[in-house]
Amino acid sequence: MQRVIFLKIFDCGGIIKLLEKELLAFDAQSVKYCVPSSKFSTYGGGGSLSISVYAKSASDLLKIAPIAKNLDYPFIVVGACSNILIDDGGFVGLTIMTRTFTGVTVSGSTISANAGERLTKICNVAAHAGLSGLESLYGIPATIGGAVATNAGAFGTEISELIEIVEVLDIKTNKLCKIMGGEIPFKYRNVDRIFENKIILSVVLKLKPGSKDVIDRRIKAVMEMRANSQPQAPSLGCVFKKINGVSAGYYIEKAGLKGATIGNAQISRIHANFIINKGGGNANDYIQLLNLAQNTVYRKFGIMLQKEILIIGEGHNHNCWNYL
Numbered sequence: 112m113q114r115v116i117f118l119k120i121f122d123c124g125g126i127i128k129l130l131e132k133e134l135l136a137f138d139a140q141s142v143k144y145c146v147p148s149s150k151f152s153t154y155g156g157g158g159s160l161s162i163s164v165y166a167k168s169a170s171d172l173l174k175i176a177p178i179a180k181n182l183d184y185p186f187i188v189v190g191a192c193s194n195i196l197i198d199d200g201g202f203v204g205l206t207i208m209t210r211t212f213t214g215v216t217v218s219g220s221t222i223s224a225n226a227g228e229r230l231t232k233i234c235n236v237a238a239h240a241g242l243s244g245l246e247s248l249y250g251i252p253a254t255i256g257g258a259v260a261t262n263a264g265a266f267g268t269e270i271s272e273l274i275e276i277v278e279v280l281d282i283k284t285n286k287l288c289k290i291m292g293g294e295i296p297f298k299y300r301n302v303d304r305i306f307e308n309k310i311i312l313s314v315v316l317k318l319k320p321g322s323k324d325v326i327d328r329r330i331k332a333v334m335e336m337r338a339n340s341q342p343q344a345p346s347l348g349c350v351f352k353k354i355n356g357v358s359a360g361y362y363i364e365k366a367g368l369k370g371a372t373i374g375n376a377q378i379s380r381i382h383a384n385f386i387i388n389k390g391g392g393n394a395n396d397y398i399q400l401l402n403l404a405q406n407t408v409y410r411k412f413g414i415m416l417q418k419e420i421l422i423i424g425e426g427h428n429h430n431c432w433n434y435l
C-alpha cells in the first residue's frame with residue numbers, strides 16, 4: 112500500500128511507473144524511490160536517485176540485470192557512493208545499490224568478498240587473520256566493488272596489485288564470468304571501461320602471511336597519516352587525479368584556493384584536493400568549486416586537471432550505462 116502511494120507521488124519522468132511491475136520481484140525494503148544524496152553519499156549533498164534497488168545477493172543482481180538491460184533509461188551501479196556526485200536535478204534512471212551485498216571469507220592467504228563489503232572491514236578481517244597487503248588502503252570509505260572499479264589506491268598500494276579474480280555479471284548477456292586480475296587493464300584510478308555494463312559481484316584478493324603486530328602498526332600509521340592530512344568533513348575524497356605523480360592539491364593550493372567557499376561547500380583548508388560539505392552543501396556548490404579550481408589552475412599553470420570523481424544526473428548521464 113505504502114509503495115503504491117510512493118509510486119503516485121514521485122513519478123520521475125515515467126520511470127517509476129515503467130518499472131512498477133518488474134520491481135515487484137523485490138521486497139519493499141529493497142526498492143527505494145527518490146532518495147536524496149544526503150542519505151547515501153559520503154558528500155552528504157546533491158540530488159535524488161529516482162529508483163534504487165538494494166541488492167542483497169547474487170540472485171538479486173541476476174534479477175535486476177535484465178531489467179536494467181531492457182530499460183530506456185540510464186542505469187548505474189553504486190557502492191558506497193564515495194566517488195560519485197549526483198547533480199542537484201537528480202538521477203532519473205535505475206541505480207543498482209550493492210552496499211547491502213556483503214560477506215567476506217578467508218581461505219589460506221586469499222580473501223573473498225562480495226561487492227558491497229566495505230574495504231575497511233576486509234582490511235580488518237585480513238589483519239585478524241594475519242594477512243598483509245591491504246594496510247595502506249585502510250580508511251578508504253569504499254565497497255570492494257567500487258574500489259576495484261576505480262582501482263582505488265593509497266600510500267603506494269593500488270587494489271589492482273592484490274586482485275586474483277573478479278567475478279562479474281555481464282548485463283548484456285546476463286552471464287556470470289570470472290576475470291583474472293592479470294587480464295584487467297588497470298591504470299592509475301582507471302580500469303579502461305572493462306567493467307562497463309558489468310556488475311562486479313565478488314572479488315578474490317591474494318595477500319601474504321604477516322605478523323599481526325606489524326600489520327596493526329601499519330594500519331595505525333596509515334590512519335594517523337589520513338587523520339593528519341585529510342579533512343574529516345563529508346567529501347568525495349580527491350576531486351582530481353594526480354598530474355605526473357603530483358597531487359592536484361599542490362596546484363590548487365598554489366593557486367590560492369584553499370578555503371575558497373561557494374554556498375555551503377569549501378575547498379578544504381587541510382587538503383586542497385578535497386571539496387567538503389560544511390552542512391547543507393549541494394552538488395551545484397561542489398561543481399562550481401570544481402570548475403573554479405580547474406579554470407584557475409589552467410590559467411595559472413597551463414595544467415588541465417582531470418576529474419577523479421564521477422558526476423551523474425541530467426547533463427552528466429554519459430557517465431552511465433545504456434547511454435553510451
Ligand SMILES: Cc1cc2nc3c(=O)[nH]c(=O)nc-3n(C[C@H](O)[C@H](O)[C@H](O)COP(=O)(O)OP(=O)(O)OC[C@H]3O[C@@H](n4cnc5c(N)ncnc54)[C@H](O)[C@@H]3O)c2cc1C
Nearest residue numbers: 190191192193194253254256257258260263264265311348
Ligand atoms: C574521505 C575519503 C577518502 C578517500 N580516499 C581515497 C584514497 O585514498 N584512494 C582512493 O583511490 N580513493 C579514495 N576515495 C575515493 C573513493 O572512496 C574511491 O574512489 C572508492 O574506490 C569508491 O568506492 P565506492 O564503493 O564508494 O564506489 P562508488 O563511488 O559507489 O562508485 C564508483 C564507481 O565504481 C562503480 N562501481 C561501484 N560498485 C561497482 C560494482 N559492484 N560493479 C561495477 N561497478 C561498480 C560505479 O558505477 C562508479 O563508476 C576517498 C573518498 C573519501 C570520501
